[in-house]
Structure formats: C-alpha cells, structure tokens
Amino acid sequence: MKNLFCILLISFFVVPSLAQKAKDYSEITTELVQKIESTHTSSTPLRIAVVPFVPSNSEKTSKAFGEYLTESITGKLSENPKKFKVFERQRLDAVFKENELMLSGMMKPNEALKIGQLLPIDALFSGTYTKLKSYIDISGRLIDVSSGEILTSYSGRIKLNKNIKTLFESSQLSTSTNQPNNIQPANITIINQINNGSANPIKKSKEEMCKEKVEAFKPRLEDLSTDDKIKSVVQEAMKTPFDNQCGQLHYYMISALSRYHLYPVDYKKFLANTLDTIAFPTNDDRAYEIVRYWADDKTIDDQEWNSGFVAVKKVGNYTLSSYIGYLIGRVNDDQSILQQRIKLVMDLAKNQRLGLPRPISYNDAYFELIEGLDKNQDLKIYTYENFSPALNVDSKTAHRIFSKLDILYKDETRPKEKTKILNWIISFFQSYSFEKSHEELYDFAFSYKLTTNESTNERIRKEYPSTDLPVLVNQLKSRFTEYAPLSPYNSQKEDRINFCVQNDIPISGVIPTSDEADQILKGQNLDEQLRILKLLEQMKNVSRTIEPSLISTLDRKSLDEKEKLTEIQSLAVTVLGHLKTSNLKAIERMTQMVSSFNYNESDRAKAALIEIGKPSVQPLIKRLQATTEQDDGLRYQIIVILGKIGKDAKPAEATLQGLLQKTTNSDVRYVIEATLQAIK
Numbered sequence: 001m002k003n004l005f006c007i008l009l010i011s012f013f014v015v016p017s018l019a020q021k022a023k024d025y026s027e028i029t030t031e032l033v034q035k036i037e038s039t040h041t042s043s044t045p046l047r048i049a050v051v052p053f054v055p056s057n058s059e060k061t062s063k064a065f066g067e068y069l070t071e072s073i074t075g076k077l078s079e080n081p082k083k084f085k086v087f088e089r090q091r092l093d094a095v096f097k098e099n100e101l102m103l104s105g106m107m108k109p110n111e112a113l114k115i116g117q118l119l120p121i122d123a124l125f126s127g128t129y130t131k132l133k134s135y136i137d138i139s140g141r142l143i144d145v146s147s148g149e150i151l152t153s154y155s156g157r158i159k160l161n162k163n164i165k166t167l168f169e170s171s172q173l174s175t176s177t178n179q180p181n182n183i184q185p186a187n188i189t190i191i192n193q194i195n196n197g198s199a200n201p202i203k204k205s206k207e208e209m210c211k212e213k214v215e216a217f218k219p220r221l222e223d224l225s226t227d228d229k230i231k232s233v234v235q236e237a238m239k240t241p242f243d244n245q246c247g248q249l250h251y252y253m254i255s256a257l258s259r260y261h262l263y264p265v266d267y268k269k270f271l272a273n274t275l276d277t278i279a280f281p282t283n284d285d286r287a288y289e290i291v292r293y294w295a296d297d298k299t300i301d302d303q304e305w306n307s308g309f310v311a312v313k314k315v316g317n318y319t320l321s322s323y324i325g326y327l328i329g330r331v332n333d334d335q336s337i338l339q340q341r342i343k344l345v346m347d348l349a350k351n352q353r354l355g356l357p358r359p360i361s362y363n364d365a366y367f368e369l370i371e372g373l374d375k376n377q378d379l380k381i382y383t384y385e386n387f388s389p390a391l392n393v394d395s396k397t398a399h400r401i402f403s404k405l406d407i408l409y410k411d412e413t414r415p416k417e418k419t420k421i422l423n424w425i426i427s428f429f430q431s432y433s434f435e436k437s438h439e440e441l442y443d444f445a446f447s448y449k450l451t452t453n454e455s456t457n458e459r460i461r462k463e464y465p466s467t468d469l470p471v472l473v474n475q476l477k478s479r480f481t482e483y484a485p486l487s488p489y490n491s492q493k494e495d496r497i498n499f500c501v502q503n504d505i506p507i508s509g510v511i512p513t514s515d516e517a518d519q520i521l522k523g524q525n526l527d528e529q530l531r532i533l534k535l536l537e538q539m540k541n542v543s544r545t546i547e548p549s550l551i552s553t554l555d556r557k558s559l560d561e562k563e564k565l566t567e568i569q570s571l572a573v574t575v576l577g578h579l580k581t582s583n584l585k586a587i588e589r590m591t592q593m594v595s596s597f598n599y600n601e602s603d604r605a606k607a608a609l610i611e612i613g614k615p616s617v618q619p620l621i622k623r624l625q626a627t628t629e630q631d632d633g634l635r636y637q638i639i640v641i642l643g644k645i646g647k648d649a650k651p652a653e654a655t656l657q658g659l660l661q662k663t664t665n666s667d668v669r670y671v672i673e674a675t676l677q678a679i680k
Helices: 002-017 025-039 064-078 089-098 109-118 162-176 188-196 206-222 227-238 246-259 265-276 285-295 302-313 320-329 335-350 362-372 377-390 395-411 415-431 437-446 454-463 468-475 477-486 490-502 514-522 526-538 544-553 562-578 584-593 599-612 614-625 629-662 666-679
Strands: 046-050 084-086 123-131 135-144 150-159
Touching: 025 064, 025 135, 025 150, 046 064, 064 084, 064 123, 064 162, 109 123, 109 135, 206 227, 206 246, 227 246, 227 265, 246 265, 246 285, 265 285, 265 302, 285 302, 285 320, 302 320, 302 335, 320 335, 320 362, 335 362, 335 377, 362 377, 362 395, 377 395, 377 415, 395 415, 395 437, 395 454, 415 437, 415 468, 437 468, 437 477, 437 490, 468 477, 477 490, 490 526, 514 526, 514 544, 526 562, 544 562, 544 584, 562 584, 562 599, 584 599, 584 614, 599 614, 599 629, 614 629, 629 666
Parallel strands: 046 084, 046 123
Antiparallel strands: 123 135, 135 150
16 A cells, blocks of 8 residues: 555656647647548548537637637648548538538547438547647547547647737637627638738638639630630639649649640640649649640640659659650650650669659669550560660569560560560570569460460460460570479479470470380389370370380280270370371271270270371271171261371272162261262
8 A cells, every 4th residue: 555655646746747748839730630640541542521629618718719720630631632532611511500410529429420421421530629828738539430430539739829819819809799609610810810910801711712713713614615715714724823722723724625635835834834843743733633634635845844854853653654654655756755755764763863752763763664654565665675684683673574574575566576575585584583483484385375265366376476485485495494393283383394295395304205205114104104195195296216115005904903004005096196107006906996985095096097197097998897787886987087087098988989888877878978078
C-alpha cells in the first residue's frame, strides 16, 4: 500500500507536466490531417465527409470558430485528391436537412452508420472544441460508416492568439444585435481578419465565388460552332488563371476542346505558361491534364515539348511513363525528333538529374520510358538498341528486360525487325543467367507450340513463326541442355526433356547417344528400355545403327512383364517406321500386329507400315490374300493401309480387283474402290 501511495503521489505531480502543449492553429490542423492520412493506406481515395466542429458548451461559446476549423480541415484534405474525395459541404447540408439529422458534434458510431446509408462515403470525421483562457482544446474522431469502427481519434490544443479571439468576439457582436447563433460556413469576415488583419466584411467566400464563376462559365462551352465563338470562349477562359481554385473551369474547358478535337493556339500557349509555374507536377492534376490534352492532336510542338520537358525533370518513378506516353509515345511527330527527345530524357537519368523528390535511377528511367512508349514499336526498338547496354543488370532487372523483349518480339510483324529482336533475345540468354532464366527460356520456346485450336494457331504462327525456332535452338543448345533439369516439377522437367529430344538437344545422362541406346536395348532392363524408346520415338533423327536392336525386341516373350514388353514392342515399331525400315521380318511382324486386340499396338503398326510405304506393300498383299470372309475387319484395315500408301501400292491392284468381285461386304467394297482410286 505504501508503494502504491508513492506511485499515485508521483503521478499527481508528473501528469500536469505531461499535459498537451498549446500549438499554433496551422500546426494543429496540419497535424490533425496527417493523423487522418496515416489511417488510410489503400491506393483508392477515401470518400470522406467532415462534420462541423461544435463547442462543448454550445450555449456560451461561438460556433464561428468551429466553422472556420471545419473549413480548414476540409481544404487540407482536398489538396490531396489521390488520397481523399471530400464530400461537398452543401450536399452534406442538404442531405442532413432532408433527413432531419443534426449536422454537428462528436458523432457516435450508430449515428455514423445511419449516415453511411444515406451518403456515398466511406468515413465521417467530426469533433468538438472547448475555449479556455489562453488556449482551445479540440477533439475529433474518424468513423467507418460501414462498420461503425472508430478508425482514429485526435486531441490537440490551439494557442488563443488575438486573431483567433476575433472569431469569438464576432459571435458575441452578432448575438447582441439579435443575429442567429449558427454562423454560416466560411465566415469570411473573420477569415479575412485572421489572414489579412482586415475587418472589411465580405459577403461570399472565395470558394463560393469560384464555384459561381465556374457554373457561369460552363454554358459557354455548349456552343463552339464557329471560330469566333471558340476564340471568344478561349479569351474568356484565359482571364482566369489555371490554379487549383477558380481555375477549375479549365478542366471543363480542356474536356470540351478534347471532345471536339479543337486545339486553339493561344490556349495551348496559355497552358504551356501554366505548366511552367507548376513546381511539383507529380502531385498536381493540372500538369497531367495539360500534357494529355496536348497529345490529343498527335503532335507536340517545340513550345509544348520545352514546357513538358521541364515538367518531366520533376516527375518521379511510377508517373514518368504517363508523361513519356503523352509527350513522345502517342504522337506522330518525326521519328528523329522523338528519338532526340528520348535521348534528352535518358541523358538526364544518366546524370542523376531526373525526378523528384530524389533522382530516379537509370534503370527505373529506362523501364518507365519503355512503358510510356508502349504504343510505338519503332521507338521501343530504338530505346532498347541505344540505352539497354548501359543498364545495371541484376536478377530482377534481367527478368524485366526479357519481359519487354518478349512483348517486342511478339508484337513485331516485319520479318527483318523480328529477326533483329530474336537475335537480341538469343544474345540476352547467352549473356545472362539468373534465377528464373530456365523458366524464361523454356516458356519462350514453348510459345511456338501449336494447339488443337486452329484460330489460336493462326495467332501463334504470326507471333511465333516456326522458322525462328530452329534458329533459337541452334544458338542456345547449351542453355537448353543446362536448364532442362532445373525445374522442381517432374511434369515440367519431362516436357523440357521431350522438347530437347524433339530438337536434337543433348542432355548427358538423360538423352542417350546412339551407342548408349543400343546397349540399353540389347540389355534386360525393361524399365530403361521403355524410357529410352519413349525418347527415341520423339527424335527427328534416329541413327540406323540401332535398327537391329529394335528388330530383336519384336521377337521377345515374357510371362511376368507381358504388358510392359508389349508397350516396348509397340514403341519399337514406331521408331522402325521413322527409320523407314525395309527389313522383311520386321514388316511381317507389323502386319501381324495390325489385327492385335491391343489398340495401341495395332494403331502403331498401321502408322509404321504407312510411313515405311513401298517395302510394306508385298507383305500386306500376302496378308490380305490369306484372309477369308470371316476376316472382313482385318481386310478393311489392310486395304485402308494400302490406300494411304497410295501409288506405291500399285502391285496390290490386281488382288484388290479380284477381291472386289468376290466380297459381299458393302464396307469392304467401298474401301476397295477408294483405295483403287488412290493408287491411280
């Protein structure tokens, strides 16, 4: 208990010393807005409404200060449109009045939920203040109107200087002359006193006057039917500076001119002069709107470029690409001029003079530039050719380089340029090997693979012409060999090995040489033989030295592994077909396999006999002549094989004619007639 008493005693003396320190008005409002900003981390602007602050002792204290404080907070939030969309006060008043709600005070969560049902907002900020002898205490909180959650709260202490005091004195004067206590938004007399020391009464705020000016100007844009009317509205617009207050009318002006493709020279010069005054274009929508409008007529003249280039120097990462797009990438100016402008930008980056608040790196500038030039293939080719060699290439950068090269190659339709880009891709993989290289290379190679959908194949042939694949393979064989086993996935590894087999790319220990394959086929390991034959089946060039070993597998028998051996023999038949074997023993074995109940074995035998062609004809005739009426199914299959062999099957003509006279099977008769036509 004694210790607890000591702690309480210490707290009694310490707590007052920790009390909030009174600060200047502007410092408090800035601090409050920063507190609100810190709660919103999403890239989507927060839709927010600010409810007027009210005095905690409303019967005794002026409400004018609360209105002034509310307007200050609203104004500061509005300065950051990418972060906040501030709900207009006039609309807020109207909705509250219509629904008989009180538009003031420290809102409770349940009240905020109700307001959230009425307004298209995400959050509501409200608060109170208390005037004391030498300072004003303020408190506020931000509430999520969909959940009722209090997102953040704030308390601060404002110094009560002589200007702030006038807000309270003005209210007392109004009360004494029977004026209503509820001061209207933005008490301009008091604001003017605070800002200028003037006591001259002003009936309307600057904001209200600006809104009226904009509304009065907008109807002028409804009639742009003649040059004189366009000139008149331009002259009227230019009387108002394009600032972030009354200058809002220029957004409407630019929108109307863009819609009707009007580009008055005087107005474009006016915009150039405006752009020259914008210190930080990244956070100022005016700069973006100006360059976007300039690019609308597909040309950027020298004055526009000079002003735009000054703005580009101040633009940081993630924004630069948009400016490049409008000032260089989307216009039809002379290519040599555009190339010179690209060089100016990259020279700035090279000398660390591009971007605010800190200069961006050469790498970032390069990729922002490429991104901005996405609509201009020739400029992207120029940029890669001239500025990519100076890139500092690490794993991340290498991935980005290849990604852009892949798009560049895919989009190119001119054969000569496509070949140039393909050579860049080959050179890239020869020069760099990084973490994802194996995926990038094989994914690119697989892009040439056709599908079962013909419309898709038309696109593939255009973007990835088959004639380029052998060039890629021949130049990068060692890379394909190196990267094939790097995949952690067996199915993907198998696809890569199959690709290498099909394109004669060696993989030591995986894809055998002819001598290695021959030794395995002569051995007793059926699993290895099956694996090797699956690879040999896909090879374009199989050595004839293994033909005897392939033929020998056709005579084998097995009690324990008949199914596996049958698959081996079926694969051996396919490989012998690729070799176009003329070995009579092998061909006769294939003619026997045609009648097999194992469809895989039968189909492979038929395909091999057709591929072998002329050497197969006599054994097939012999087999056909040995059939009876009970073998119509087999007859049908043999006749089809002869028909697909074509004119080389002419020796079978007499046998077919004789069979045509004897058979009563309509299907057999039909296929004989079709085959006789194919032979002739």
